[in-house]
Amino acid sequence: MKHKFILLAILTIVLVGVACTAAPTPAPTAAPPTAAPKPTDAPKPTEAPKPTQAPQPTAAAKPTDAPKPTEAPKPTVAPTQPPAARSGGVLRIAQNATDLNNLDPHYATTTQDRSIVDMVFNALVRYKPGDGSVFEPDLATELPEPKIVGGKQEWTFNLRKGAMCQPTDGVPAYELTSEDVVYSLTKSANKDRSAYAGDYTGMTFEAVNPSTVKITLDNPISKNLFYPRVSNYSGGFIVCKKAAEKLGADKMKTMPVGTGPFMFKSYTAQDKIVLVANDSYFRGKPQLDGVEVRFMADLTSRELGLRGGQLDVINGAPDKAWVDKMKPVQNVQVDVFGVGEVATMYFNLNIPPMDKLPVRQAIAYALSRDEFLAFVGPTIGENVYSVVPAKFLAGGLTEQEAKAKGLDFTTDLAKAKKLLADAGYPNGFNLKLVTSEMTGYKVLYESLQAQLAKIGIKADVQVIDHTSFHNTIRQDANALVVYIAWRPNADAYLTRFLHSDSIIITGKKPDTNFVHYNKIDKLIDQARVELDATKQVDLWKQAQIQVLEDMVAFPIQYQNQVYARAKTVDYGHDLKSVLALYPGVDEKTKFVK
Amino acid sequence: MAWLIHASGIKVEMSMQAPSVKFVSQRRRMWNTFLRNRVAVLGLWLVIAVVLLAIGAPWIAAKDPLIQDPKNRLSAPGIEYLLGQDTFGRDIFARLLYAAHISLVVGLCSVLLGGTLGVTLGLIAGYSGGKIENLIMRLVDVLMAFPSLLLGITVLAVLGSGIEKMILAIGIMLSPAFARVVHGNTLSLKEREFVEAARCIGARQVRILRIHILPNILGDILVLGSLWTASAIRIEANLSFIGLGISPPTPTWGNMIREGSVHLLNAPWLSVFPGLAILVTVLAFNLLGDGLRDVFDPRLQL
Numbered sequence: 001m002k003h004k005f006i007l008l009a010i011l012t013i014v015l016v017g018v019a020c021t022a023a024p025t026p027a028p029t030a031a032p033p034t035a036a037p038k039p040t041d042a043p044k045p046t047e048a049p050k051p052t053q054a055p056q057p058t059a060a061a062k063p064t065d066a067p068k069p070t071e072a073p074k075p076t077v078a079p080t081q082p083p084a085a086r087s088g089g090v091l092r093i094a095q096n097a098t099d100l101n102n103l104d105p106h107y108a109t110t111t112q113d114r115s116i117v118d119m120v121f122n123a124l125v126r127y128k129p130g131d132g133s134v135f136e137p138d139l140a141t142e143l144p145e146p147k148i149v150g151g152k153q154e155w156t157f158n159l160r161k162g163a164m165c166q167p168t169d170g171v172p173a174y175e176l177t178s179e180d181v182v183y184s185l186t187k188s189a190n191k192d193r194s195a196y197a198g199d200y201t202g203m204t205f206e207a208v209n210p211s212t213v214k215i216t217l218d219n220p221i222s223k224n225l226f227y228p229r230v231s232n233y234s235g236g237f238i239v240c241k242k243a244a245e246k247l248g249a250d251k252m253k254t255m256p257v258g259t260g261p262f263m264f265k266s267y268t269a270q271d272k273i274v275l276v277a278n279d280s281y282f283r284g285k286p287q288l289d290g291v292e293v294r295f296m297a298d299l300t301s302r303e304l305g306l307r308g309g310q311l312d313v314i315n316g317a318p319d320k321a322w323v324d325k326m327k328p329v330q331n332v333q334v335d336v337f338g339v340g341e342v343a344t345m346y347f348n349l350n351i352p353p354m355d356k357l358p359v360r361q362a363i364a365y366a367l368s369r370d371e372f373l374a375f376v377g378p379t380i381g382e383n384v385y386s387v388v389p390a391k392f393l394a395g396g397l398t399e400q401e402a403k404a405k406g407l408d409f410t411t412d413l414a415k416a417k418k419l420l421a422d423a424g425y426p427n428g429f430n431l432k433l434v435t436s437e438m439t440g441y442k443v444l445y446e447s448l449q450a451q452l453a454k455i456g457i458k459a460d461v462q463v464i465d466h467t468s469f470h471n472t473i474r475q476d477a478n479a480l481v482v483y484i485a486w487r488p489n490a491d492a493y494l495t496r497f498l499h500s501d502s503i504i505i506t507g508k509k510p511d512t513n514f515v516h517y518n519k520i521d522k523l524i525d526q527a528r529v530e531l532d533a534t535k536q537v538d539l540w541k542q543a544q545i546q547v548l549e550d551m552v553a554f555p556i557q558y559q560n561q562v563y564a565r566a567k568t569v570d571y572g573h574d575l576k577s578v579l580a581l582y583p584g585v586d587e588k589t590k591f592v593k
Numbered sequence: 594m595a596w597l598i599h600a601s602g603i604k605v606e607m608s609m610q611a612p613s614v615k616f617v618s619q620r621r622r623m624w625n626t627f628l629r630n631r632v633a634v635l636g637l638w639l640v641i642a643v644v645l646l647a648i649g650a651p652w653i654a655a656k657d658p659l660i661q662d663p664k665n666r667l668s669a670p671g672i673e674y675l676l677g678q679d680t681f682g683r684d685i686f687a688r689l690l691y692a693a694h695i696s697l698v699v700g701l702c703s704v705l706l707g708g709t710l711g712v713t714l715g716l717i718a719g720y721s722g723g724k725i726e727n728l729i730m731r732l733v734d735v736l737m738a739f740p741s742l743l744l745g746i747t748v749l750a751v752l753g754s755g756i757e758k759m760i761l762a763i764g765i766m767l768s769p770a771f772a773r774v775v776h777g778n779t780l781s782l783k784e785r786e787f788v789e790a791a792r793c794i795g796a797r798q799v800r801i802l803r804i805h806i807l808p809n810i811l812g813d814i815l816v817l818g819s820l821w822t823a824s825a826i827r828i829e830a831n832l833s834f835i836g837l838g839i840s841p842p843t844p845t846w847g848n849m850i851r852e853g854s855v856h857l858l859n860a861p862w863l864s865v866f867p868g869l870a871i872l873v874t875v876l877a878f879n880l881l882g883d884g885l886r887d888v889f890d891p892r893l894q895l
Contacts, residue, residue, distance in 0.1 A: 317855065463841060
């Protein structure tokens with residue numbers, strides 16, 4: 001008993017001491033067990049370059065029955081850039097996830113999946129690395145211009161020479177042709193084989209010759225809407241036909257085979273996926289020996305891994321407090337970059353009293369964008385005033401535009417209470433909501449709960465796991481749905497969140513129209529086929545003004561991406577905006593001393 | 594002058610003069626035994642302190658535990674906010690006190706529920722014997738073989754979160770332990786002479802269990818109850834930590850630790866203070882339980 005008493009006293013003193021003394025930059029000596037790599041797995045970043053491994057682009061391809069990844073045949077055509085000596089090293093990235101989901105690029109929807117397929121696959125067109133606002137040719141030799149033939153729109157792509165499909169079990173490396181491109185795009189358009197089939201409705205694909213592909217659209221669309229469909233994002237990624245047929249749908253989930261700078265080596269469930277450099281990559285031999293993507297859902301573990309040198313790049317938290325904490329850490333660089341995912345609150349008109357406009361307006365006036373933003377921090381995010389973020393995409397409403405129309409809904413609690421009383425709820429009402437356990441969502445829902453309480457609306461918020469959250473909100477469970485998402489253009493935002501085809505459960509193609517809204521279908525459809533960019537943007541803005549007038553969606557904020565890396569990591573490009581929501585690792589990424 | 598306390602409860606004065614005998618009641622004797630155990634007394638005082646803090650939370654805490662102050666998130670302990678502010682800028686001291694209320698309610702109610710269920714089953718199994726005993730005790734075996742945390746997760750996953758569901762989940766978890774102890778004691782007591790005598794004069798089974806057996810095992814149940822209260826508080830914290838506890842924004846020590854874990858390196862006070870609260874409360878109930886065991890142990894009653 002005496003020992004217990006003494007132990008209690010010592011423990012209490014030590015813990016109180018620790019609690020009262022903040023330790024801003026501790027230097028842990030070891031990462032948690034899950035983060036600790038085997039010494040042989042992770043070459044040091046400072047490893048000397050290996051000039052003997054310089055590529056020999058003129059060497060003929062030597063396909064074998066079962067080539068090892070590192071023995072990939074050399075491209076038959078010279079790369080577009082002169083090869084440089086490899087810096088070497090394996091880049092260790094930790095993503096905020098427990099596991100991958102699906103590495104078939106046409107099903108890759110989560111950040112961890114997108115970040116991996118981005119390194120393995122190419123597309124006809126790509127977003128400039130680090131800058132999602134610029135398109136440039138990828139597998140195509142140039143960006144095509146459309147032609148109208150017989151009322152239909154044709155886009156013709158000439159393929160570059162020397163883009164090699166990576167070898168996989170039983171399928172040696174081979175040069176990608178139009179046959180692969182047509183196969184891949186046809187797969188993307190097939191709703192049984194792709195999650196993005198809706199983007200390719202009314203398109204036909206034709207291999208004119210081995211290096212030319214023609215895409216014909218029944219209804220002409222603008223470049224702004226066409227290029228994203230053939231870009232390195234979602235359904236635009238090109239899979240290699242022979243590998244896809246050999247592997248089948250199940251194996252493709254975990255064994256990606258494309259034409260990109262890195263190729264699949266191994267995958268351990270709930271641990272990591274290992275990629276190795278594709279020395280046959282058409283832009284030249286990658287600087288890195290390989291990339292390991294680790295699945296670590298716990299932020300503290302990722303942070304300790306980076307601080308301890310067991311990780312090179314980690315997915316951080318969209319939280320100013322976290323950024324401020326990491327900035328002073330020696331040898332660590334924090335990157336905050338776009339594109340910013342937009343958080344918007346949607347009103348479910350199927351659940352009373354959200355069917356009443358004054359109730360929706362009362363809630364809008366009760367909410368404070370600045371209060372939401374305080375949890376993220378002004379350096380990480382910014383307030384938004386329309387569903388489409390004006391900061392990143394054409395078609396969004398700026399603060400000035402929303403104010404000019406009186407649709408900025410600046411916080412006014414007195415007005416909110418009056419509207420609520422007029423609607424027959426002078427004492428407020430009770431709501432049941434579910435939120436994801438993910439910090440980004442949980443913070444917004446708990447802040448929403450506290451803000452609604454100010455006008456008497458008592459929200460009972462249940463915390464559930466992220467996958468269940470997505471399933472539940474698609475079953476009409478929440479009267480208010482806060483959703484954080486990035487979509488590549490205004491059409492995608494408006495179609496998927498507010499077109500009647502996308503209404504959850506009952507829509508033609510149920511997606512994320514949680515509102516059950518159908519009043520801007522015509523504007524969205526008109527904008528989609530409008531070839532004049534200015535008129536198109538006007539139509540999108542009109543649609544969003546209607547949305548705010550009906551107050552079916554309250555735009556809250558965008559949240560930029562937050563990553564931290566060892567200062568020895570050079571991505572090879574500046575970070576302005578990346579659609580795949582990760583920094584972007586390619587053949588130029590390297591370790592520097 | 595020296596005194597000798599006889600096992601029968603009679604206090605005998607030891608002196609050169611004629612011995613005088615002083616009667617000490619059993620309750621007094623047990624209380625004396627308890628008071629002699631200073632660590633147990635400390636446990637009792639700590640339990641009383643935690644209970645008073647929990648009950649007095651609305652008067653002791655100067656701030657509302659639910660009011661958010663996003664501009665002052667993660668503030669360090671200071672004069673205005675004694676234990677600092679959490680990720681939402683809420684007062685940690687106020688939340689700690691209100692969370693004590695939840696922890697004690699969950700701890701005591703779940704032990705009451707588990708105890709009632711387990712004692713009833715144990716008494717029936719022990720006294721009835723035969724197939725009923727077999728059936729009940731095998732069920733208890735199955736429940737005991739199931740990892741308790743997993744059992745709690747399963748119950749909460751099915752029923753959803755909420756304080757009453759948490760109590761139910763932990764109560765179910767604890768009941769087999771009560772049943773097993775009570776079953777063993779009942780088996781031993783039902784063969785004793787006073788129980789046989791009661792049976793001979795035609796006392797009904799329920800009366801025998803209620804009047805003759807239950808009071809004789811109440812001491813063991815009390816000891817077990819106080820020890821399991823500590824465990825129940827710990828289990829509640831565990832379940833809240835993994836996100837299966839009470840819904841936000843209601844504070845519990847477990848969900849406070851969970852929320853603070855992200856900021857463990859830059860704002861450790863978010864997790865350390867609720868951790869300390871759990872440590873002190875669990876230790877207090879354990880010390881109290883140890884003291885009660887001594888009180889009910891006949892070998893230590895001299």
